Amino acid sequence: MAEARSLRAAPPVRPEFEIKPGEAAHIGDAARPLSAWERISNDTTVRRIFILVVLAIAWELYARWIKNPLMFPSFLDMSEALYDNFVRGPLIDRTLTTIKVLLLGYAAGIAIAAVFTTIAVSTRVGTDLLSTLTAMFNPLPAIALLPLALLWFGLGIPSLIFVIIHSVLWAVALNTHTGFMAVSETQRMAGQNYGLRGIRYVMQILIPAAFPSILAGLKIGWAFAWRTLIAAELVFGVSSRSGGLGWFIFENRQQLETANVFAGLTTVIIIGLLVESVIFRTLETHTVRKWGMQR
Amino acid sequence: MDANGTDSARPLLEVDGVTLQYKTREHLVTATYRVSFKVWPSDRFVLLGPSGCGKSTLLKGVAGFMQPVEGTMRLNGRGIERPGPDRMMVFQEFDQLLPWKTVRQNVMFPMLVSGRFARAEAEERALAYIDKVNLTKFGDAFPHTLSGGMKQRVAIARAMAMEPDILLMDEPFAALDALTRRKMQEELLQLWEDTKFTVLFVTHSIEEAIIVGSRILVLSPHPGQVKAELNAGDFDHAAQGGAEFQALHQRIHNMLFAERIEQDRVAAHG
Numbered sequence: 001m002a003e004a005r006s007l008r009a010a011p012p013v014r015p016e017f018e019i020k021p022g023e024a025a026h027i028g029d030a031a032r033p034l035s036a037w038e039r040i041s042n043d044t045t046v047r048r049i050f051i052l053v054v055l056a057i058a059w060e061l062y063a064r065w066i067k068n069p070l071m072f073p074s075f076l077d078m079s080e081a082l083y084d085n086f087v088r089g090p091l092i093d094r095t096l097t098t099i100k101v102l103l104l105g106y107a108a109g110i111a112i113a114a115v116f117t118t119i120a121v122s123t124r125v126g127t128d129l130l131s132t133l134t135a136m137f138n139p140l141p142a143i144a145l146l147p148l149a150l151l152w153f154g155l156g157i158p159s160l161i162f163v164i165i166h167s168v169l170w171a172v173a174l175n176t177h178t179g180f181m182a183v184s185e186t187q188r189m190a191g192q193n194y195g196l197r198g199i200r201y202v203m204q205i206l207i208p209a210a211f212p213s214i215l216a217g218l219k220i221g222w223a224f225a226w227r228t229l230i231a232a233e234l235v236f237g238v239s240s241r242s243g244g245l246g247w248f249i250f251e252n253r254q255q256l257e258t259a260n261v262f263a264g265l266t267t268v269i270i271i272g273l274l275v276e277s278v279i280f281r282t283l284e285t286h287t288v289r290k291w292g293m294q295r
Numbered sequence: 296m297d298a299n300g301t302d303s304a305r306p307l308l309e310v311d312g313v314t315l316q317y318k319t320r321e322h323l324v325t326a327t328y329r330v331s332f333k334v335w336p337s338d339r340f341v342l343l344g345p346s347g348c349g350k351s352t353l354l355k356g357v358a359g360f361m362q363p364v365e366g367t368m369r370l371n372g373r374g375i376e377r378p379g380p381d382r383m384m385v386f387q388e389f390d391q392l393l394p395w396k397t398v399r400q401n402v403m404f405p406m407l408v409s410g411r412f413a414r415a416e417a418e419e420r421a422l423a424y425i426d427k428v429n430l431t432k433f434g435d436a437f438p439h440t441l442s443g444g445m446k447q448r449v450a451i452a453r454a455m456a457m458e459p460d461i462l463l464m465d466e467p468f469a470a471l472d473a474l475t476r477r478k479m480q481e482e483l484l485q486l487w488e489d490t491k492f493t494v495l496f497v498t499h500s501i502e503e504a505i506i507v508g509s510r511i512l513v514l515s516p517h518p519g520q521v522k523a524e525l526n527a528g529d530f531d532h533a534a535q536g537g538a539e540f541q542a543l544h545q546r547i548h549n550m551l552f553a554e555r556i557e558q559d560r561v562a563a564h565g
Contacts, residue, residue, distance in 0.1 A: 184388070186388040186391045193358065196408055197380065203409065209393070291394040292440070
C-alpha cells in the first residue's frame with residue numbers, strides 16, 4: 001500500500017494568480033427575452049388546448065370512417081346536438097338542477113368535515129374517531145349507499161345530498177386533518193408565542209399553514225361528489241320530475257339519441273374541466289403557489 | 296424604573312433551581328437539573344453547551360412552552376405560565392416565518408394579534424425595523440423568495456419590533472453559512488448598540504458565545520447543569536486572534552471537554 005502511494009507523483013507546484021472580473025459582453029446579453037414561439041409553447045393552457053384540438057380531429061375522422069352515428073356520432077354531430085340542446089332543449093335546466101344539488105351536498109359535506117376535524121384536532125379520542133370512521137367509510141362507494149338512502153329519505157333530492165355528503169366528507173376531513181398534523185412545530189410555537197390561542201390560533205395559523213392539504217381535499221371531494229351525483233341520477237333520475245344531467249343522458253339513451261348522450265357526457269366533462277382548471281387553479285395561483293407552498 | 300416598568304436595579308429574568316423534563320415515545324428525559332441564573336436588563340446572556348445539555352429546552356421553558364417540574368422562572372417578578380408576546384422568540388428554522396404573509400405582514404402580525412399596536416403604528420414600526428435589518432427593498436416579498444440569512448433577519452425584525460421584555464434566540468444563525476453567520480452576528484451587535492435590548496441567546500459555538508454574549512452560562516450535558524457563569528467581555532470578530540480571546544476560548548473549551556478527557560484517561564488506564 002505504502003509503496004503504491006509513493007509511486008504516485010506529487011502534483012506540480014504552480015504559480016498563484018489573481019484576475020479582475022473582465023468584460024463578459026462578447027457572450028451576449030446576460031438576460032434575453034424569449035421568442036414568441038418559446039413563450040407560447042411554455043404556456044400550459046395553449047399546450048392543453050392543442051391536445052384537445054388534436055383529440056377532436058381524431059374523433060371526427062374515426063367517426064366518419066366507421067359511419068355509424070347510432071353507435072358513435074361524429075364530433076360535429078355531437079357539437080350540433082350540444083348546441084341545440086343548450087339553446088332549445090332542456091340541457092341548461094338539467095345542468096342547473098345538477099349543479100344546485102351538487103353545491104348543496106358539497107357545502108354540507110364540507111361543513112360536517114369541519115366539525116369532525118375540529119373534534120379530531122382538539123382531543124385524542126376525536127383523532128381516533130376520525131381515523132376509524134375514515135378507514136371504514138372512505139373505501140365504501142357512495143353509490144352503494146344509494147339503496148339505503150332511498151329507504152330513509154325516499155326518491156328525490158335529500159337522498160342525492162346524502163350520498164354526496166358521504167363522498168365529500170371523508171376525503172375532505174382526512175386531508176384537512178393530515179394537513180393540520182403536518183404543520184411544523186416551529187410555526188405552531190411561533191403562533192403561540194404571539195399569544196394566539198383557541199379559535200384564533202386555528203384560523204390564523206393552522207388553516208393557512210395546512211392550506212395545501214385542505215385545497216387538495218376540496219379538489220378530491222369535488223371530483224368524488226361530481227361523479228357520485230351523475231351516477232346517482234342515472235340510477236334513479238327517473239323519479240324526480242326535473243331530472244339532472246345524469247337523467248338527461250339516461251333518457252336520451254332510451255330514445256337512441258346517441259348524439260345527445262354524447263352531448264350530455266361532454267357537458268359533464270366541460271363542467272369538470274372548468275371547475276378544475278378555472279376555479280381551483282385560480283384559487284391555487286392566488287394562495288399556495290403565490291406563497292411558495294406548492295410549485 | 297424606566298418607561299417599560301423594568302427596574303434596572305433588579306434582575307429581569309430569574310431562573311431558580313429549574314428542572315425540566317420532557318417525554319419522548321419511550322423515555323422521560325430530564326433536560327436540565329436545578330439550573331439557576333439571573334438575566335439583567337440589557338444583558339446579552341448566552342446559554343452555551345454541547346448538544347444534550349438542555350439549553351434549547353431551557354429557552355422553551357422561559358418562552359412558556361414547558362412548565363418546570365421543580366423550581367421557578369420569573370420575568371419582572373411574575374411567574375411564567377404560558378407563551379406570550381413579552382418574550383419574542385427567534386428560532387433556528389427558516390420556516391418560522393408565515394409563508395402566506397409578505398415580509399411586512401410577517402413583521403406586523405404579532406403586533407396586531409397581540410393588540411399592542413394599532414394598524415398604522417404597527418405598519419410604521421414594521422417598516423422601521425425592516426429598514427434596520429437592511430431589507431427595505433423586500434417589504435412586499437414573500438418569504439419563499441428570500442435567502443436563509445434574509446429570513447432570519449426578518450424573524451429578528453419581527454421579534455424586535457414588538458419590543459419584548461426579553462428576546463429569546465434559539466441558535467438563530469446555526470443553519471447559515473459561515474460568511475452570512477459572521478455578518479449576522481455583527482449586525483446583531485450593531486442593533487444592540489442602538490437599542491440595548493435584553494437577549495437570551497442559545498448556542499453551541501464557543502466562538503459565537505464570546506462574540507455575541509456579554510455573559511455566558513456554561514452548561515454540562517445529560518442532564519444540563521450549570522458549570523460556570525463567565526463574563527464574556529467586549530470581543531468582536533477583530534479580537535478573535537487576540538491572546539485574551541484565545542485564553543477565554545481555551546478556558547471554556549477545557550470546561551466543556553474536561554469530563555471527556557477525564558473519562559478517556561480512565562478508560563485508557565482501566
